[in-house]
Amino acid sequence: MAELVLEFDTHPGRTLTLALFKDFSNAKELRANMADGPDVALMNAAVVVDTFAVQLAAHRALAAETSGRMTTKTLHAELIYGMSGTKHVAESFKRNGINDDSTALLLARFDCKPEEWSALRLACVKELETLKSRVRGTQVPLAELASLTDTGLIDKYYKITKEELKVRSRSDAVAFRIGTKDCA
Template identity: 65%
Template sequence: MAELVLTFETHPGRTLTLALFRDVKNAKEVRATIADASKPEFAYMNASLIVDPFVVQLAAQRALAAESAGRLVTKSLHTELLYGISGTKHVVESLKRFGIADDTTTLLLARFDCQPEELAAAQSLIAGVQVPLCELPSLTDTELVDKCYKITPAELQGGRSRTDAVVFRIGAKDCL
């Protein structure tokens, strides 16, 4: 049976925990908790725009590198993660597009150095069905991904994947 929660080592001594939800019915309430400083910070991502967990791992590496260099573009590590997933240098656009909206129904939850009780609190907040991360491809809206990252059909020829195209956009962001 596939695991419902995946934890990756991102840097020595640092981890990133991911949990995937579908049929989310209370995205508006979840969004309201983002600004609540009394709760642990999470990155709540629109899962329909995430093609592969590797994309989140890449963005996590970039966020941790920016933090260690004292060069965060955003105000926190978790918003830096959302910004890092985007192929654009526009912070507000990145957070709007890849964060959750009031009508979001698929949600990918992420937290650096997550403790079990923090994860349990976040899981209890979300009114949706938690599913294994291996279901992410079935929840991805490929047309929307292509539009957001400006992926052309020619890029997907010759054995190249949509994940390859997205990773290229993320990696090239600093060169634009």
């Protein structure tokens, strides 16, 4: 299955590789193994409106890392925090990270392009492949993300009203909240 690799004009050479899984069933096991495994973001795909929102949150995470102003301890944790509409770190992980009931997983790994088999990236690619093999679920193309999202949950977590959806898309509403998270 093909992963999606996002690139960032403002951070040359930096990438974010995404892999989507449906019928996912071993969240507890993967969370328990996070301390031993590679640094990755394991996101609940049901609350990810689209890949643009992920790219926006990833850009914010990279900017926070570059400026030395990360709210969390790792870049991948900063990505999950950035995906949330709240400033509370623990709540961000509850909402946007995987939980025992998650059935759709969006796996994200910074700076690990599957097609780059150079010596520098080989270890990262192997880690990514190992992690993907541990997921009990079916990897699907990122184009299927919309079919796995829970719009009711997205509206609840991002406080999107029906009135707002009359004038802008859900994707725009989520992007607005991610982009202005630190402005209040």
